[in-house]
Amino acid sequence: MMAQTHWIKIFESEAALKNNVLPSKPYPLSVKGEKILLICDQTTFYAVQEKCPHNGASLANGFCIRTELTCPVHRFRFNVIDGKSISGGSYALKTYPIVIQNDGVFIGIKAKWWEA
Numbered sequence: 484m485m486a487q488t489h490w491i492k493i494f495e496s497e498a499a500l501k502n503n504v505l506p507s508k509p510y511p512l513s514v515k516g517e518k519i520l521l522i523c524d525q526t527t528f529y530a531v532q533e534k535c536p537h538n539g540a541s542l543a544n545g546f547c548i549r550t551e552l553t554c555p556v557h558r559f560r561f562n563v564i565d566g567k568s569i570s571g572g573s574y575a576l577k578t579y580p581i582v583i584q585n586d587g588v589f590i591g592i593k594a595k596w597w598e599a
């Protein structure tokens with residue numbers, strides 16, 4: 484059975500999203516117990532896990548240039564579109580879909596197996 488997705492409202496409007504999530508500045512938030520970073524690349528928004536898969540550092544303090552997020556600790560770099568490491572290795576960030584609608588901005592969180 485396909486895992487169900489919970490769509491959680493994170494902003495009331497696209498304007499609120501744009502006012503809060505600024506280019507090159509990761510925006511941390513916690514949704515259904517998952518720590519997430521929102522990333523803005525010009526007019527497009529992405530969401531990835533907040534914790535670095537290399538050794539657990541917070542990527543909230545990382546540097547982001549366009550869609551490339553660099554961990555502040557050992558400088559591993561990740562593509563926020565697909566979460567893959569650009570620095571080699573098999574590390575990858577979990578990514579989350581974002582949907583902008585008239586009634587708000589939503590993020591998709593996969594239901595845990597016990598919720599489905």
Ligand code: FES
Pocket residue numbers: 535536537538539540554555556557558559
């Ligand atoms: S903890 Fe992020 S690169 Fe090592």
